[in-house]
Amino acid sequence: MSDLATASYLAQADNGSRLNKTLRPPFDAVRRFGARSIIMTTIAAVLLFVFLSPILLVVAVSFGEKIEGASWVWAFDPSNYARVFVGIGWPDEITLLYAYKLGYTLAYAVLGSLIAIAFAFPFTYFLSQCSRPVQAAWLVFILASLSMSEVFIVMGWDIMLSNRSGLPALFKATGVTEWLKETGWLAVLKDWGLANPRNVKFKTSQLATVLTMAYLVWPYAVILLYAPLSRIDRSMIEAARTMGAGSFTVMRTVIVPVVRIPVMGTLLLLFVYLLGAYVTVTYFAEPAHQTLPVSIYEAIRGATLNAPFGAAQAVVLLTTAGVFIFASLWLSRLAENRGR
Amino acid sequence: MKAALKHGFMLICAAYISLPIVIVCLSALNGGRSMLFPPKDPTFARFWEFFVSEPVWLRSMENSIIVALASATLAVLITWPIAYDQWKRNTAFSRALTGLAGLPFALPPIVFGVGLSFLWTFVGGLGNIFTGILSHTALLAALPLVTISIGLQSIDRYHLDAAQTMGADEPTILRTIILPQTLSYTLSGFFFVVVLSFHEFIVIFFVSASAYSTVTLQIFNSLRNGFTPTMAVGAITFLLVSIAVFSAVARYGDLPRLLGADPARKDN
Numbered sequence: 001m002s003d004l005a006t007a008s009y010l011a012q013a014d015n016g017s018r019l020n021k022t023l024r025p026p027f028d029a030v031r032r033f034g035a036r037s038i039i040m041t042t043i044a045a046v047l048l049f050v051f052l053s054p055i056l057l058v059v060a061v062s063f064g065e066k067i068e069g070a071s072w073v074w075a076f077d078p079s080n081y082a083r084v085f086v087g088i089g090w091p092d093e094i095t096l097l098y099a100y101k102l103g104y105t106l107a108y109a110v111l112g113s114l115i116a117i118a119f120a121f122p123f124t125y126f127l128s129q130c131s132r133p134v135q136a137a138w139l140v141f142i143l144a145s146l147s148m149s150e151v152f153i154v155m156g157w158d159i160m161l162s163n164r165s166g167l168p169a170l171f172k173a174t175g176v177t178e179w180l181k182e183t184g185w186l187a188v189l190k191d192w193g194l195a196n197p198r199n200v201k202f203k204t205s206q207l208a209t210v211l212t213m214a215y216l217v218w219p220y221a222v223i224l225l226y227a228p229l230s231r232i233d234r235s236m237i238e239a240a241r242t243m244g245a246g247s248f249t250v251m252r253t254v255i256v257p258v259v260r261i262p263v264m265g266t267l268l269l270l271f272v273y274l275l276g277a278y279v280t281v282t283y284f285a286e287p288a289h290q291t292l293p294v295s296i297y298e299a300i301r302g303a304t305l306n307a308p309f310g311a312a313q314a315v316v317l318l319t320t321a322g323v324f325i326f327a328s329l330w331l332s333r334l335a336e337n338r339g340r
Numbered sequence: 341m342k343a344a345l346k347h348g349f350m351l352i353c354a355a356y357i358s359l360p361i362v363i364v365c366l367s368a369l370n371g372g373r374s375m376l377f378p379p380k381d382p383t384f385a386r387f388w389e390f391f392v393s394e395p396v397w398l399r400s401m402e403n404s405i406i407v408a409l410a411s412a413t414l415a416v417l418i419t420w421p422i423a424y425d426q427w428k429r430n431t432a433f434s435r436a437l438t439g440l441a442g443l444p445f446a447l448p449p450i451v452f453g454v455g456l457s458f459l460w461t462f463v464g465g466l467g468n469i470f471t472g473i474l475s476h477t478a479l480l481a482a483l484p485l486v487t488i489s490i491g492l493q494s495i496d497r498y499h500l501d502a503a504q505t506m507g508a509d510e511p512t513i514l515r516t517i518i519l520p521q522t523l524s525y526t527l528s529g530f531f532f533v534v535v536l537s538f539h540e541f542i543v544i545f546f547v548s549a550s551a552y553s554t555v556t557l558q559i560f561n562s563l564r565n566g567f568t569p570t571m572a573v574g575a576i577t578f579l580l581v582s583i584a585v586f587s588a589v590a591r592y593g594d595l596p597r598l599l600g601a602d603p604a605r606k607d608n
Binding site: 036039040043044046047048050051052053054055056057058061119122123126127128129132135136137138139140141142143144145148149150151152153155156157159160215218219223226227230231247269272273275276278279293296297300301307310311314315317318321325 | 342346347349350353354356357358359360361363364367418421422425433437440441443444446447448449450451452454455456457458459462474475477478481535538539540541542546549556559560563571572575578579582583586587590595596599601
């Protein structure tokens with residue numbers, strides 16, 4: 001009896017599962033679509049909240065109004081922007097303090113990214129010619145140095161450039177300082193802001209700022225250039241070689257035309273990254289030559305505490321970066337279309 | 341001759357890149373309180389200070405690890421469905437999500453940091469470690485998004501077709517083919533976030549509001565009183581972690597491929 005019951009139960013269960021199977025596709029689709037839309041909606045909400053809203057908030061706050069001796073209130077006040085470009089006393093007087101800061105921000109970023117590319121390009125080209133395991137080893141090295149925080153890098157350069165134990169001390173010990181004094185170069189360096197009457201000095205200087213920035217983005221430059229350079233069609237280079245082209249001609253007529261656009265794109269990305277450099281500038285640039293990120297920090301968390309003004313400066317920086325990001329996207333699209 | 345020149349140039353670049361890092365690491369050996377190079381009265385006492393006797397470093401190390409691991413996990417969890425949806429369906433919605441997920445990484449970090457500090461001030465949670473984690477998730481999500489997308493694109497189409505012909509449904513294919521084949525790419529993305537989160541400074545600086553500090557923040561805060569060799573121990577620790585992580589990525593995944601090298605050219 002019990003066997004029979006079991007058998008009929010099993011038959012029913014089997015029936016049920018068959019029933020289930022016939023019903024499965026539509027039910028399953030609904031269930032799956034449900035799960036998918038729940039997951040994707042949640043993710044979209046998270047993205048809007050944590051990824052996008054901060055950027056919108058910066059724009060919104062930048063129109064706020066600072067209350068003297070207190071915090072600030074929501075408003076629609078474009079004067080923060082006027083202050084960034086022509087100073088707080090406008091239109092009676094024009095002060096270009098923040099415009100200069102923007103100028104320094106741009107200048108450091110341009111120089112830093114150009115120097116980085118100038119050294120990273122040949123390096124990456126040679127790297128792409130190595131064997132795959134050698135490439136992997138180099139990439140580990142590059143990535144490890146890439147992950148050194150700006151704080152550590154500044155620490156290293158600070159020791160290297162400091163008067164007590166860095167290059168100036170080395171110059172003195174090896175007699176280079178004496179030689180510079182005798183030949184009159186020290187006076188020239190002093191005019192450039194790179195020496196005091198006794199010895200060379202690199203802190204604080206614009207040279208140190210720009211070089212540290214170039215150092216900061218050099219590994220990024222290698223990583224970004226690696227993909228386009230390692231995908232260059234070898235047969236084209238070999239064809240050029242067989243037809244008697246020298247290394248320089250190959251570089252000029254084959255390689256540079258192929259990677260011109262990715263190189264421009266890389267340059268723009270490095271530039272945008274350097275626009276936001278903070279630690280380097282606070283350490284190596286003298287106050288008169290400091291940049292917008294430093295004064296953004298001052299306004300938001302530091303001494304001046306004027307959130308709307310800080311936000312306005314951030315928006316100016318963001319707009320500058322945005323213009324360049326769009327330019328780089330446009331360039332890469334151009335490159336894709338060319339490739340087809 | 342030419343090859344020698346090439347290798348010479350590469351080695352000079354490597355030396356230039358290593359120099360400040362090596363100097364920081366060696367400075368950790370200083371016996372006194374000031375950073376001198378070459379180090380004076382070399383000693384390992386600073387390591388003892390960092391890891392044992394000065395609790396402020398250990399506490400910030402703990403925060404660094406919590407923020408890095410949690411934000412890497414969250415970043416992978418958020419970007420996996422985005423990358424999958426984009427790969428599988430490629431709708432306007434999935435493309436918009438992809439763009440949005442990569443956006444914070446493409447901006448100057450200070451602008452995003454300022455925005456996050458406003459956000460957490462308004463909704464509460466400024467200076468809470470959880471908002472720090474969310475902030476790093478948002479900032480660095482672009483990395484796993486990219487590695488996972490590369491992983492999905494590298495799946496062999498034949499495997500998918502075979503599975504489909506044999507009647508496997510989408511969840512089964514996802515579980516038996518897609519997840520295992522993209523695991524190394526997912527892990528790479530995870531570790532990229534871990535390492536960059538360890539070192540990230542400006543965003544965590546804004547959102548921590550001095551309520552807690554990671555090692556990087558602690559070092560920056562201590563910089564005001566000048567450098568001390570104990571900080572350099574932090575640098576060494578981080579460097580070793582980075583090298584270990586990226587070597588593992590290179591060992592178990594295809595690092596050149598991850599960084600965009602031509603997959604067809606394996607052995608040149």
